[in-house]
Amino acid sequence: MNEAFEPVLLRRRGVAGSQTLAYYQQDGGYNGLQKALKMTPAEVIKVVSDSGLRGRGGAGFHTGSKWGFLPKNYEGPIYLCVNGDESEPGTFNNRILIEEDPHQLLEGIAIASYATGASVAYLYLRYEYGQCYRTLEKAIEEMYANNLLGKNILGSNFSLDVYLVRGACAYICGEETGLIESLEGKRAWPRIKPPFPAIEGAFRRPTVVNNIETLACVTHILDKGPEWFMSMGVPKDPNNPRDPGSYGPKLYCVSGHVNNPGLFELPLGITARELIEKHAGGVWKGRKVKAVVPGGISMGFLSADELDTPLDFAGPGKAGCLGLGTAAVIVIDDQTSMVDVLYNNCRFFAHESCGQCTPCREGTAWSSKILRRIRDGHGKMSDLKTLEDISNTIGIMPGTTICGLADGAAWPIKNALKKFRPEFEEYISKGQKTEMREALAAH
Template sequence: MPTFEPVLLRRVGKPNSASLETYRADGGYRALEKALRMTPAEVTETVKSAGLRGRGGAGFPTGLKWTFLPKDATTVYLAVNADESEPGTFNNRIIMEGDPHQIIEGIAIACHAIKCGTAYIYLRYEFGRSYRALKQAIEDCYAANLLGKNILGSGKDLDVYLHRGAGAYICGEETGLIESLEGKRAWPRIKPPFPAIEGLFRKPTIVNNIETLACVTHILDRGIEWFKSMGVPPDPANPRDAGSYGPKLYCVSGHVNKPGCYELPMGITARALIDDYAGGVWKGRKAKAVVPGGMSMGFLTEKELDTPLDFNGPGKVGCLGLGTAAVMVVDDQTNMVEVLYNSCRFYSHESCGQCTPCREGTAWMTKILERILDGRGQLRDIDLLLEVANGIGIIPGTTICGLSDGAAWPVKNAINKYRSDFEDWIKSGRKSTLVSLKMGGH
């Protein structure tokens, strides 16, 4: 394999990397020029052939999603998901702040492919620097005729608007995002209809993630073969596997020496990522648990760290999936009861409240863990937690969206893989020193 060269992070950290001037000097917007000379169907086919799968968590093939739009649609919207909120995940923020034009270029290419004249970037409010970088980038693009009327003399019009969220995790769920953009509470919609048929303002809509759109830019610029030269081909034993191609932004945080965002070919193992890039586990300790792709994906044990972080790897060892590829490392001095409490509290706080199993289930799992951490747990609480976790989510079929699958998975993994941590804590009757327990606040 040739030496890997970062592409998504190539310009991040360089002087004025967010400016249009330096972006163009580095060859920026030539991919858009190329795309505008192609037909929309040719652009879609290019992205499809490259095997690009969505980077936001679900891993759905991007080009295929674009083909689901009705052929006779007159108004189509692109909703860009920049509501990055999954615990551990910050890769989109890094590229929005450091190199926003690769994203605007990807948006313009995608809009050409799906024949869309209006794109909305739904940005979580907390990302002030991203907001300012994107706002400037969009203004500069209008001034340079890269956005607006008749972009680059192509006869195509494109408007891009920034829309700021208001601190709700559920807005990262694509139909929650759509409801929120429409000015309503972000209650996810029942699917079907999927957004490609009826989405934003009841029009056919494509929802794509920031990193996904940045990949679109580089696929048009560098070609299908370049993208497919990295990553993992489809598993021959699984006819439904679309492979895991291309570069990926891996976030690493928690108990490591060098937390950060690392761009690597899809499929690096968790162990190599932690030891070779993130400087190893801090204080000379060993990893006890590693979250493979954002909190909702569950935990890898130390023995499972040779799992490749591609779309299939984490699922083979009982995790929910690759998710956002955000790795969080927990060292061997940490108790999993406290880690799981933190996870359950997050999902309980962020449940939108629409579906009863999620609203109640996440709240009760948090309360049960609070009781255990207060020294009042009973051994039967462990199976009670599992019973609740097994009953909530779209996998058992009791909720509209996947938030509670993401809440349940860490519970299932923690209890199945670290049951003795729970039994020992309950038997000891000790009280946690976690300060938040005393401060309350759900």
């Protein structure tokens, strides 16, 4: 079935001129917006809600419900923040979505703004995506010139301004309230909740923060209807009343030790094995899989025995991972040391911890130092217990931090020590070392 899958979000990838408004419109673009403008905002929310669309940023929250949390008949301004700062290692879907098809996203932004009553949308884009920034600048200019932004869009009563905001290379700005603080010109320390952004977000006004792929999906849901969206993916688990299902197409970022790294659009629920073998050309150099990151490094690891895990919202969790995350799959071959991999993860989170909550600030830095020492050949078996304790005591899950960064820091440790423990024990007991060249050691 996957071979036959026609990409939707990536339909225009690689097509010459796909970034232009002219091409987009002659290819059926802005139909969704036109349909939406003929409906009431509440009806638009209902369509999105009925589609079962869940946020593509990591938490998988039901998008229609998120929009529904906004206060009704609110007098003041409402804001839409578009989270283009997704910096989860392994994740690059937003780059390709924007570079290849900016209007698909911008149409989604216009629809979402209409549905939520937002009159301003801030598109917060990570600095690294300079080309995306320029592509969006052009596309937004075209929209203003063609009455798709600004006052009375397409002759309706709906008015919208979209502003681009550039990030500055801080992972935490991908956390929605960190993003809001950064947008407001402050250090991106995530906010305590409640109040949630829907009640008090950007500039203390009701705010929706949506992921880029999510908004791209909105465009198609309005155009093709919720039933179309629900025809793809994994339906609700009949045995679990709380499972909202995993519907629609999904962009899987595949990187690491595969022959053909790349971005693959497939219905939600494909297994890791299928993704690697059928789409990414299999493991490189004829090697075998040792571990697979299912959705960005925050999600932990699948072992080689767990490759049949479906990569839908529920699948990775059943295998002990944190979740689907950004569906960024990183394949690690059997020649790679998990000690090195875990050190890389821990180092990343120590570097990106915002420094606000004690357990995360101290715990991420500590775990990174411990792994560094183990790699230097000075590990102790008791270090593994300490690492486990750290992983169990930082994050929203135990309630010790304000945001989820620390959960993402904890999960790779938990999974690595559970699923690859003998490797760590052997590394320590044999006094193994990983040489670290000077340029890397200093940081």
